[in-house]
Amino acid sequence: MPEGHTIHRLAQDYAAAFLGTEPQVTSPQGKFSDAAALLDHAELTHTEAHGKHLFLGFRESTWIHIHLGLFGKVNFGATPAPPPTDTVRLRLANNTSYVDLRGPTTCALITDTEKQAIHARLGPDPLRQDADPTTAYTRISRSRTTIAALLMDQKVIAGVGNVYRAEVLFRHGIDPYRLGRDITPTEWTALWTDLVALMREGVRNNRIDTVRPEHTPEAMGRPPRVDDHGGEVYVYRRANLPCHLCGGEIRTADLAARNLFWCQACQAD
DNA sequence: TCCTTATGTACAA
DNA sequence: TGTACCTAAGGAC
Numbered sequence: 318m319p320e321g322h323t324i325h326r327l328a329q330d331y332a333a334a335f336l337g338t339e340p341q342v343t344s345p346q347g348k349f350s351d352a353a354a355l356l357d358h359a360e361l362t363h364t365e366a367h368g369k370h371l372f373l374g375f376r377e378s379t380w381i382h383i384h385l386g387l388f389g390k391v392n393f394g395a396t397p398a399p400p401p402t403d404t405v406r407l408r409l410a411n412n413t414s415y416v417d418l419r420g421p422t423t424c425a426l427i428t429d430t431e432k433q434a435i436h437a438r439l440g441p442d443p444l445r446q447d448a449d450p451t452t453a454y455t456r457i458s459r460s461r462t463t464i465a466a467l468l469m470d471q472k473v474i475a476g477v478g479n480v481y482r483a484e485v486l487f488r489h490g491i492d493p494y495r496l497g498r499d500i501t502p503t504e505w506t507a508l509w510t511d512l513v514a515l516m517r518e519g520v521r522n523n524r525i526d527t528v529r530p531e532h533t534p535e536a537m538g539r540p541p542r543v544d545d546h547g548g549e550v551y552v553y554r555r556a557n558l559p560c561h562l563c564g565g566e567i568r569t570a571d572l573a574a575r576n577l578f579w580c581q582a583c584q585a586d
Numbered sequence: 587t588c589c590t591t592a593t594g595t596a597c598a599a
Numbered sequence: 600t601g602t603a604c605c606t607a608a609g610g611a612c
Contacts, residue, residue, distance in 0.1 A: 320593050387594045388606040420606040478593045
């Protein structure tokens with residue numbers, strides 16, 4: 318489930334299992350073998366996330382840059398580690414834990430300078446202490462692009478993906494096709510504040526829940542969710558189903574090659 | 587067994 | 600805007 322909350326959770330989980338230890342580093346699949354050999358039994362000294370980018374720091378100087386893309390998955394376990402399957406790009410293993418990375422879009426050895434360049438091209442991340450939401454609003458308020466597209470643009474704001482995009486716009490009654498320049502400062506403050514809260518909860522629970530307590534299935538007297546993405550949501554992947562609030566049909570459309578979901582009645586300008 | 591789909595991004599034209 | 604890339608699960612046959 319790779320949106321920003323997943324990556325921040327992974328940074329915590331990698332740290333909990335491996336920080337301060339000198340794990341065996343291997344690439345059973347082979348695509349990362351050379352780099353793995355360089356880091357084998359080096360101390361893991363840092364883990365960090367910015368948006369959907371994960372950084373594992375070794376020996377205070379060298380980083381593994383990981384981006385899960387759409388398909389990447391990470392699996393932690395206790396030793397003894399089972400024999401790796403042939404899709405494991407990266408495995409760390411110490412005396413107590415192992416972790417396997419499969420299918421990442423990026424898994425590369427980078428320097429501190431290269432890492433700085435990645436931070437520089439990413440927008441503020443609601444899950445980071447150093448995030449400044451006004452830099453995002455500066456871009457949004459000048460843009461003729463839709464707010465739905467802007468929220469997915471990692472240069473504008475880092476870590477929001479298709480689920481948080483759809484859900485936060487619903488929670489604030491904002492039409493996804495509204496242009497960035499028509500989003501008021503008040504609306505942006507509310508969106509950002511809500512993203513901080515939702516994504517923090519996402520890290521804590523390792524899943525995305527966006528439905529307010531008063532709108533849960535129990536509170537509304539409707540059947541529990543049937544979707545399998547893991548959390549309780551208002552509109553994401555609920556095309557043609559009734560809106561939890563107004564009963565209208567949830568709409569879906571293609572926007573920049575991604576599926577957009579929204580309730581036309583609840584999200585009118 | 588094949589086909590579709592997915593919470594993402596980069597690059598070519 | 601289209602396409603390529605990486606993997607695995609679920610559903611249609």
